[in-house]
Amino acid sequence: MSVLDIDFVRAQFPAFAEPSLNGQAFFENAGGSYTCRHVIDRLTRFYTQRKVQPYAPYEASRLGGAEMDEARTRLAALMGVATDELSFGPSTTQNTYVLAQAFRKMMKPGEAIIVTNQDHEANTGPWRRLAEEGIEVREWKLDPQTGHLDTAQLENLLDENVRLVCFPHCSNVVGEINPVAEITAMAHAAGAFVCVDGVSYAPHGLPNVDELGADIYLFSSYKTYGPHQGVMVIRRALGALLPNQAHYFNAGDLYKRFTPAGPDHAQVAASAGMADYFEALADHHGHSGSAAETGAFVHDLMRAHEIKLLQPLLDAVKDRNDLRLLGPSTAENRAPTVALALNRTAEPVAAQLAEHGIMAGGGDFYAVRALEAMGIDPSEGVLRISFTHYTSEAEVAKLIEALDRVL
Ligand SMILES: Cc1ncc(COP(=O)(O)O)c(C=O)c1O
Numbered sequence: 028m029s030v031l032d033i034d035f036v037r038a039q040f041p042a043f044a045e046p047s048l049n050g051q052a053f054f055e056n057a058g059g060s061y062t063c064r065h066v067i068d069r070l071t072r073f074y075t076q077r078k079v080q081p082y083a084p085y086e087a088s089r090l091g092g093a094e095m096d097e098a099r100t101r102l103a104a105l106m107g108v109a110t111d112e113l114s115f116g117p118s119t120t121q122n123t124y125v126l127a128q129a130f131r132k133m134m135k136p137g138e139a140i141i142v143t144n145q146d147h148e149a150n151t152g153p154w155r156r157l158a159e160e161g162i163e164v165r166e167w168k169l170d171p172q173t174g175h176l177d178t179a180q181l182e183n184l185l186d187e188n189v190r191l192v193c194f195p196h197c198s199n200v201v202g203e204i205n206p207v208a209e210i211t212a213m214a215h216a217a218g219a220f221v222c223v224d225g226v227s228y229a230p231h232g233l234p235n236v237d238e239l240g241a242d243i244y245l246f247s248s249y250k251t252y253g254p255h256q257g258v259m260v261i262r263r264a265l266g267a268l269l270p271n272q273a274h275y276f277n278a279g280d281l282y283k284r285f286t287p288a289g290p291d292h293a294q295v296a297a298s299a300g301m302a303d304y305f306e307a308l309a310d311h312h313g314h315s316g317s318a319a320e321t322g323a324f325v326h327d328l329m330r331a332h333e334i335k336l337l338q339p340l341l342d343a344v345k346d347r348n349d350l351r352l353l354g355p356s357t358a359e360n361r362a363p364t365v366a367l368a369l370n371r372t373a374e375p376v377a378a379q380l381a382e383h384g385i386m387a388g389g390g391d392f393y394a395v396r397a398l399e400a401m402g403i404d405p406s407e408g409v410l411r412i413s414f415t416h417y418t419s420e421a422e423v424a425k426l427i428e429a430l431d432r433v434l
Pocket of ligand 1: 149
């Protein structure tokens with residue numbers, strides 16, 4: 028198993044060479060990551076050389092359209108799905124909103140959906156509104172102590188009325204990685220589809236959606252080294268069944284059916300830079316193989332580095348009696364998104380950390396339901412520390428020292 032070459036990684040992100048950011052360690056990655064140079068270069072190229080309506084028969088337009096198609100083709104391949112099963116929308120929140128409109132039309136009163144109180148509001152609020160249509164909304168509740176979602180509880184909620192189960196691959200405050208394949212298999216056995224919010228997971232390695240079995244898998248590219256877009260994987264069987272939400276004459280194109288707005292051409296095209304980056308990482312570490320194999324290799328490479336850096340941070344906070352660590356204290360089963368409840372308002376503590384060269388945030392992070400369910404006042408919020416594979420050991424050491432000073 029290769030060890031991540033952190034110097035190579037950081038050289039791919041202009042932010043690490045930016046004088047105004049020098050000396051500041053970035054720990055609010057779950058809010059939005061730094062952007063890799065491949066994406067920035069493609070965005071600049073699009074705006075300078077291709078800023079015309081795409082898909083017309085002149086060279087600049089043809090190239091612009093080809094780059095937009097390339098983004099979908101290559102990201103889909105990395106995630107183990109067909110090109111037309113991947114589409115872009117303005118954000119994950121807007122994507123779930125559109126998808127919920129489609130389910131609203133497809134479902135009948137008396138049918139049920141399952142949502143969690145562990146999710147970011149984006150993958151729960153829009154679905155809960157289906158209650159307005161007479162659809163029964165069942166809540167899969169997290170454990171108030173640990174934040175854990177127990178699959179035994181899900182089993183009790185599933186029956187033949189359930190059409191859809193919505194849950195996160197990983198919550199943006201609990202951090203625990205949920206067993207997507209297992210949950211999906213349970214939902215499918217009961218005849219339900221699943222919608223997985225992968226926003227907090229994808230930055231730590233794109234999953235193979237085919238292997239997970241999920242019907243819908245969502246993530247936000249601006250948290251995954253790319254431009255500000257929401258990426259949707261909708262598997263063909265479900266996409267064809269759900270009513271079209273786009274212009275009627277676009278109903279035949281799966282990748283257009285759930286994107287009613289005209290897409291942001293430049294950002295869609297620039298998203299191919301995410302694939303450039305993942306492939307460059309694999310290549311640099313001596314890997315070659317199919318796109319899906321590259322996706323898996325990069326995933327494991329990133330995770331191994333993150334796990335190594337995360338455990339010391341968890342160890343530094345887990346036994347303190349002046350704070351509460353949300354989620355597991357073991358790095359293997361969680362993302363490096365670490366929320367701490369402090370029994371006081373978190374944001375001023377984040378401001379203190381800034382004085383020590385740490386960029387982090389405090390608040391509810393739109394996981395209001397999860398915080399409330401865990402007995403945390405959302406107005407006090409949590410201090411959230413989140414990093415990715417491009418974070419260095421030295422930065423984590425600096426963070427631990429800074430935490431010692433401000434807590
Ligand atoms: C877990 C999770 N899901 C969904 C979202 C919403 O994503 P977007 O900003 O693309 O709407 C976020 C954003 O913070 C998130 O952390």
